[in-house]
Amino acid sequence: MYALEVKNLSKYFNDIKAVDDASFTVPEGSVFGLIGRNGAGKTTTIRMMMNIYLPDSGEVILRGTKIGQEFKDKVGYLPEERGLYKKMKVMDCLLFLAELKGKTGKQVERKAAEYLKRFDLAERKNSKLEDLSKGNQQKVQFIASVLHDPEFLIFDEPFSGLDPINTDLLKDIILEKKNERKVIILSTHLMDFAEKLCDHIAMIDHGRIILKGSLSEIKTQFAQRNVVLEAEGDISFLNNSDFVEKVESYGNSFGITVKDTSHAQELLKLLVQNNIKVNKFAANEISLHEIFVTLAGKDNDNV
């Protein structure tokens, strides 16, 4: 059973096709990553899923029925462009946003206080939002998206602008929600995060879905003949080797494609022979980053 099915969504703005016949499915209890470079169509797709934009064609099915207003009450949304009522007090703003979702009363207030404490904001609950730092405002915004205990969580670029400590806190809460069997959809252009958090993905480029499915299956499919290497020393001699198809550097690590699966052993031997200190050698593995670059980088290297 799928929690959400996105079927043939298309959206034009004037003559620009922002989303082109996008279809994908989000399984129950999954963390779903919608990944793609900036301007690929992630936010437009999410806005259509949220019923903020009406699609020009296609539909979004929620557990068998087409989404409408009732979906909005069940969803917590953290938009990419953050914003709150600057003149309102932190607690008032949180309670107002929860009220719009139909949640009122002492229980919500108690829960808001708990979240504020967790994010180290307990003492700021009566401060005006404009008096908070940008990072703290972002934390309040995140609390607003989870406060009404929604079944669906949609986070658009949730980690942008957060420091490492709060990034980890956010990750913890996302995983907590996953354990509570909530459906989590996050869009990001940061492949490392997607790889660590998501179990299903859809990759979008120029408005089209170019890859979708379970992350482990996708990786298996792309990992053949691929070696992830972390090593010290000059490995440029690999370019002249008979069995290496290509070498790509990702800063700390290299992605090496060999001509045949059996060549991985020979590659390791060659590295040792050349006095390279191998820190990590993972055959038949590929990072999401590499897959993304391979697929989306073909016509444009600006990732």
Add this chain to the structure above:
Amino acid sequence: MFNRRTISIIKRELKVRLFSRTFIIMTLLIPLFMFGILALQTYLIHYSGGENAFLIVAAESQSVLDNVQTELLNTPKDSDGNIEFMFEQLSNEKLDMRLANVRNEILEEKITGLIFIPDQALENKKAEYFSKNPNNNVLLNKLRPSINKVLNDMYFAGKKLSREELDYAKNNVDVTGFRVSADKEIQEEGVGNTVLSFLFTFLLYMSLLFTGQMTMSSVIEEKSSRIVEVLLSSVSSRELMTGKIIGTSITSLAQMAIWLSPLIVLISTTWFALPPEFTLKLSMWHLIFFLLNYFIALITFLGLFATVGSIFDNPQDAQSGIWPIMMLIIIPFFIAIGMQTNPENQIARIASFVPFASLIVMPARITLVDIPLIQLVLSIIINIATMIFVFIIAGKIYRVGILITGKKPKWSEVVKWFKYNY
């Protein structure tokens, strides 16, 4: 349209606007500002500059000169500016020479000017004034009655008319107005209702502009602070717009009711006795009509202001978008003010049934003349239809505009938004 979510938004608007310090301040400030503007206007129109003046009064004949001198020196001095006179007899031929004489002193402003009354004036009432600033009407207005009186008296002195006959000729006709209305006996008309219609018009004009601007900037704020996307993940754009406009309208209506409360006390009790010339021909129905009309006006115009707010993402750009709406308020305002000299003029009659204008002209008209019930109902129907039309159009632009940020959109693009399937 009215559901839990809309009500939550209305509640927030009321919390932010009605139960705030700003509300109390504005409720006090707007009338102060209004009367301040009126007082300033009156002061500026009557401001003379308060300077002292030194005038040479010259006449061809000694008798004219003597009479003018007596008259001018007997005129009570007023507070602003002291005028000193120098009287001299001067023949027409010597005028040029005398002017050449004092030319430098006039240029240096040691002498304010020279007024010359030739003998001819006794026939054609034409005098001449030579000054660096010959358009100083304040000064001339002080002199004109005295000179006029002298010329009149001297002219009629030879005509063998009695003082009474003269006074009669000088008096203007005084017309007392009586209002003929359907249900009451004929009553003498005071200036009370004219003052009231002026007050209604001014209040309507000021508060529509104030509230409109306020609504517009609050929409711009939601748009530019990007909270709108969070809100739209919970409510539809129509619910958001409706909640905002109704919330602001209720606040503004409450404010208007506070301003009108002295009137309600005045007409429903006998605690205050007004002098007869200020008596108000006003019933509770007038006030109810006024408030109902104001509520419709608020929703209509706030819909327009909110739409403009949604198109632009900063107040500077929005200024270019509000002038058409300002015109919809300012032109009827002038019609309503102009109407006070004749409430039944053709433009006012028509304007009180024209969409938008009706909202401002009709309240002023009903305070000045009796309007048949059928016409009132018609104007309300027209206004409600306009309101619904505005709401539909506004909603279509609002839902697109509110999510578009970046460069200032062209009007042609805004027109395209109608076709968008948002």
